[in-house]
Amino acid sequence: MDLDALAGCLASPACLVTQTTSGLIIGMLLFLVAVGLTLIFGVLKVVNFSHGAFYMFGAYFAMTAYQLTGSFALAMLCGAAGTALLGLIFERAFMSRVYGADVLMQLLVCYAFVLIFDDVVRMIWGPEFKSMGMPSAFQVPPLFIAGGVVPPYYLLLIGVALVAAVILGLGLARSRIGKVIRAAAHNPGMVSALGINTGLIYGGVFALGGMLAGLAGALAAPVRSLTPGMGFSVLIESFIVTVIGGMGSILGALIGALLIGLIRSFGSLGFPLFTEGLMYLFMVIVLVSRPTGLFGKEVA
């Protein structure tokens, strides 16, 4: 424990800015993964245990696209579009077969794919750590805000995630498709009776969730190292986020992700060995006081 370091940081604006930005990028990446998880759970009532794999694929797709074309924008696009397609195929071909079956089956199908996807990545890209490298457009001197160092790429990352959050929130609340999705979450039988193809909606939601995770992976690729199995720790953390925020709530995922991000970045100063433990501790406190999460609705 190093409480002096934590107190010292809280007193200095420079350190405060640096730690908050690093907390925000952890939080925003987690949000993109967690919001897909929570969306899929809200509509399809399954927990996509293999969601971390989409994050991983997003990162690898982006790296390959970047190496081939040298275009950062294209790399992001490839990461997102590739995982969206993967999500659609995965849902239609496999997950749709275990809806209504018990949770054990759903977990097992996903567990199988965690194993398969990790090995597929190992086959294609090799088992060693890979790095995409920072695109040249962002290899510029960092910004100084109140004395704290902020790389410009971080701002882009936070911006993209925020835009995604706003589009997603508004789209679900206001647009026609958003209404259909919410209706399908509420009563799929009725939606289907009204002549709407629920299979298409399910596939679409899964693709959307996969795309968001893939986008997160692609955004993370320049700043983190790529390895098979990288998705799993993200999965656990984003699950903690959804548990804290409440399953099925987008706002909850955002708040939960930011809280976890800040806990991680400031916790690493005060409790360097127990940073992960802090996260779990926080989750336990939330669960004990509010078993359905901060923004979760009571479900029967």
Add this chain to the structure above:
Amino acid sequence: MTELQAGQEARPLEVPRIDARPQRYRDVLIALAAFAALALLPMIFGSKSLLDFVIRCSAYGLFATSLNLLVGYTGLISFGHGMFFGLGAYGFGLMMQKTGVPIPVAFVATLVITMVVAGVIGAICVRLKEIYFAFVTLAFQMLIHSTILSWQSLTGGDQGLRGGIPRPPFLGIDLSNHLHLYIMSCALLVIGLLLMRQIAQSPFGYTLRMIRDNATRASFIGIDVWRAKLTIFVLAALFASAGGMIMALFVSGAYPEFAYWTISGEGIFINMLGGVTTFLGPMVGTVLLLILNDTVTRLTEYHGIVLGIVILFFAIGLRKGLMDFVVEWIAQRREKAGG
């Protein structure tokens, strides 16, 4: 069919009288026979690799069968049961390395530690429903795993507990002797299975089945669901911990992988493979998975893909475990034979 005809055909309802004792004697006899068979095995096939295989089966079998008490009997899908396997291995290994107490004392002390930890974790987890329960147990598993990794001064971090576990002889049993270790593992397995069987067949076991089928109804007739779930959570943790201790003795150490989530995933898969509707299903699953693992690892480095495809075959193709399949098949044949 008129009411009169129906009345003529109706017979008084036969209420089956269940006397638990004959079944208990039968279970004990089967257990003794199984133990005798296992104990005689080294005299017939002396190969060390076969005995090693049986020891590993004992460790994983205790773990998987205890998981079935949660998954199959109570409907609690724990995705973090492996933490108690790891806890048992580390608790026992550390106790033997640091304190030098006799093995039985370390064994019991580790069980007590497991009981306390499982009590605390269980008290938080069993309040949650299905998927929340699965993932929060998983989160605790990762917490224990990351604690083991970061507490290097005690656990050796990612290197694991090295330097071997001392095995001072007790009561004429010397566990550094491979044969003694083998007999001891078999004894622990058989005793563990017998105890778990008694739990499953006891009134408490039937309470658990009721909670699985309809928790609301169970609580309406006055069952304290939370307490029953917590009790079985702790009991299952004890057997998993015993499995971990066998493993620690076998490899003479403890490694962070013992507490990693994949152990829990394998446990769930073993249950699926063997089937959760029969008591011995997980045991069958254990043997199958270990054989599968050994073969696949020998053939290819990508054993995740092969394992994944086998899981998919069972989960989407068969939709049930092997023993479930066998039991249903026998029942169908009986039905046909009966008319």
